[in-house]
Amino acid sequence: MRTALLLVAWLGLAPAQESTVVGANESLREVAERVLGDAAAAAELRALNNLSSDSVAAGTRLRLPGQERVLALKALETARTLMAQARDDTGLREAAARLKVAEEHLRAARYAQASAAANAAGAQVAAPGAPQSSAFTVQVHPDAGTTTVTVTRGPPVRVEAEGVTRPVGPGETVSVEKGHPPTVPPVPPGVPHPEQPEAGAVLKRRADAKGRLGPVKLVWAAVSGAERYEVEVLREQQATPVFTQAPTAPEVKLPPLPAGRYRWTVRAVGSAGRSEGSPPRWFELAPDKLKLEVQKGQWQ
């Protein structure tokens, strides 16, 4: 009895037109224009009716898409609107890719998939306040399968190993060695900040017997966890350092150098690894002209 009632209900709700007959001298594009209001929907009719080309004999009865197409078109329209209204580029690229997939599904008359992909595209650029997607990276190293998990955004992911589960939030990383529970990898020391000399400073120094200038002292802010620092000084347009040293204190005194422009960087080294190098800082070494003072006397 229920089957019969469902069938009656279905008959009442079904679209009025489920098929159409191709008219004389009518192309598939013209049929699409006539029944779907869009000549470009010929591709859908072709997919829906398993046609190999756009030429269809007059009198051929063609199956037409139903309500699913309406829903898919609505989902696509919503996604395009949301993308047009997106205030920043966050997720826009992914949304565009999903929208493209949705359009491919639509052309192939896969309306349910088109709706799903379009909804996903819309959600990608939905206004703030909408549930945030979860993004994370899993890296399996070529050793014995050591795994590093880094969460980029969204709610924490759960990393489980050896019966221990560790939540990993956005910006966090955990590492798991095979046969061990997850651990937070040691964080390398921060990047030192150069302090002296000032950026772009012109330092006038007296030349020594060989014409080299000095002294110059480089100073940077101490970094927590640093056991030593690695300093590199390079002359302008040269790739090879003219000076390298690994002091334990946050300063170093340079040996006399030829006049010219120099850049220097420093990185911190600790038990957890090396930091990134600081941004290069420039200074210029120039000879300090001697002031000639002739004292009064018999030789004046």
Place this chain on the structure above:
Amino acid sequence: MLLALALTASPLGCDSEDKPESPAPATATLPAPRAHLRGLKGNVQIKRATADEWSTASDGVPLYENDKVRTEAGAGADLVFAGNGSTVHLGGDSLIGIAETRPRPGRPRTDLTVLRGRIDAEVERPATQSLSVTTPAATIQAGREIVFQ
């Protein structure tokens, strides 16, 4: 007329639940694909669960349970999961497998095994969806809590 035909064809007064159960026809049904490969870059290969050989993957190819995908260094591909719109980008020099899944109504779930390399995964709606990634060392679960029953 249609209604008359429909009513004639329908066993009125006899619900499908009322009928004695008859054995299901012995026709093999194709499993639903778990994901599709998209955006292939470089040499990406696929090995079907039932195959012994690796073959070059093509864009849009469906992936089923226990299929494997591998990439050469510099290659990459996107796995777009059919069930929930989750996307996993497979980096170069990687090897992954589509693991078995146990979907439940309203609780989509995806299982992926990463044997080597790197994946960048995204779960669209973590409040209702989940992605479970297994590696030789750990299991990573994103999205809603997965309750094994």
